[in-house]
Amino acid sequence: MSLPVDEPTPPGRAPQAALHHLAVETADLDNCVAWYTEFFAGTVTWTLDTFSDLTRDRLPGITRLTEVVAAGTRFHVFSRSAPYARPHPDTVQFQHVCMTAADAEELRQWRDRWQRLFASGRYAFARPEPPTEIVVDCDGVSSFYAYDVNGLEYEFTHVPAEAEGR
Incomplete structure (x- = not known):
């Protein structure tokens, strides 16, 4: 139908x-x-x-x-x-993409991995800024933000089971 x-x-x-x-x-x-x-x-x-x-x-x-x-x-x-390289400054881009981590330890591993690759000097970064610290909100959700080599922002987060329904 x-x-x-x-x-x-x-x-x-x-x-x-x-x-x-x-x-x-x-x-x-x-x-x-x-x-x-x-x-x-x-x-x-x-x-x-x-x-x-x-x-x-x-x-x-x-x-x-x-x-x-x-x-x-x-x-x-x-x-x-x-x-055509690089979008026009007036082009709307996404603010960030959030990737999930299985647990708080994996979240730390993602952050450490970013820092190791940055320190290696093998990659050119448009925004050579370190990732943020890992923060934990009042529901126990932990996250950090980091930029890829192009300057696109990624959030990495772990949402514990007890916070899933919020």
């Missing part, structure tokens, strides 16, 4: 959506792919350098796209030719 277009979908009948990938634009594809692969212990699954008309219309100047699968997430890392 299909609903008429002008009627809203009844409650409880919404299609199910799940995250497929995060698209990350970068000015240095090799640096970015290497960092995502090492930081998230990921694997490069494929790379494209030819694109559909729709992709070229949505991402003018796209030159290469590489998928890195890591931490249960697909990262689609892509670059564009010089005239």
